[in-house]
Amino acid sequence: MTFFGPNRTIGGVSKRGLVISGLRASVDSKEILKGIDLTVEPGKVHALMGPNGSGKSTLAFAMSGHPNYEVQSGSVTLDGTSLLELSPDKRARAGLFLSFQYPAAIPGVSVANFIRTARMAVKPDDLPPAKFRAMIYEKLGVLDMDPAFLSRYVNDGFSGGEKKRLEMLQLAILAPKYAVLDETDSGLDVDALQSVGKSIEAMRATDDGKDTGFLIITHYPRILRHVPADVVHIMMDGRIVKTGGPDLAERVEREGYDSIREEVAGGVA
């Protein structure tokens, strides 16, 4: 029997899913990702955990096409569409969303203008202005965000919590097929984290959002108490070394990464 690898069904190609296969990538000529295989199915939440420096953010940036990150080999497909040849905007229009750990401040560009432009880019035949405005206000409410946000400049003078809420607002409004959340919980206080979790779960409960696949990149398991993971992967030194269920996240919390490092040190390629 021929083994096709983890991402295909025998007898046919399963096209749905965010499929990362054999991905190797480097930044500043230093190899960080040493062959990543991971598939996020529609509607499922995958958590990617790992110690600092394991390459988690590199994976996020390589998937979205950041110019500083060079892919050496491998593939990333989104519901069958190969992403790596596409420019970052085309990847977004194919249905990928990346929530940044450190979102850029764009002075002089209002949140309202930015969100409207982004929405029109990914969903061109869209809601009439009144409906769009109503949707924005609704999502602002779920995130406990003041409508005054809309006239502020993107991330300009925002606190950490405000920046992450704006990322979540974009997630809710752009309604992507697959969302990669890069350390969304870092730097958040209890209330902000609760808002973020509430917003993601609210989105997953909508028609637009119920099939969105999530790759939640996190160092700590905190966010997974708000958005429960279906699958947990542990990444170390540029490789996924262990995959399991939600109990794996709990184990990390109890025992830390060192115990996992020892377990896999026995030698897995």
Next chain:
Amino acid sequence: MASLSAIAPAISVTRDARGTHVEIPAGVNTDDPIVIDYDAADAALIAHTFVSAGEGTRATIVERLTGNAEREIAASTTVTAAANADLTYTVLQNVGSGVRVEAKRVSHVGPGARVGWNVALLGGSSVTDSVISDHSGAGANTEIAALFFPVAREVVQLTTEVQHNVPHTNSQTVVRSIAAGRGRGRYFGNIRIAAHAHGSEASLRDDTLLIGKDAKIDAVPALEIAANDVKAFHGATVGAIDEEHIFYLMSRGIERDAAEKLIALGFFEPAVARFPGETLRAELRTLLEEKLAGARR
């Protein structure tokens, strides 16, 4: 031929051989802008404007300068603000790419008076503009907000100067410029604080964005401070669009060209925000957007 609309009945706007005269008698306040249109339609245009703002007055003047083909425009404005007057003078210059413009804007600011200049320079093959303000009494205040935007092969030179000649006066100068394509610009920003002008406060902020490798803007700030007990601030930046900002916008599905346009418009915003009136600001943003759309590479 200039077309004039004077809103407040007490304000007089007249034309004679020397130019257009706006007289705002003492005590008159108006929120409605006085609009002066100069259009170099059929011939070279010489546009001189004289504004006399009496004591305790408040008014806003908007000068629109347009022209096409290869016209030449020579423009000047002289504003005299008497004690405690508050005069805002806005120049919206939007001329065709073959037009040559030389303009000189001067204000004399009396004690406790404020003159606010808002100058937007768009278009023109060669534009030379200067805004020079002097203070003749304590409490005088000059605010200058300017933006210029040479694209294609346009060349723009802007000079601003505030002369703090007497004690206890303030000024604030904010200039934003973008050069794109082969657009070239020069900005001379001058603050002069005389030896006896103690207690003055002056700030000069000059920021430039360059789009494309052939775009060029030289900025020469000069702060001459001869007095003690003054506050003078200067800040300047020159740079290209930050690629991290481009990536952030593109990762939301926005194409590179559109992302550059958003960022460039955002860059002008601190200067645009100082122009008086939301209608005027909206008009200016539209003009800037149109220019950006036509200006790629």
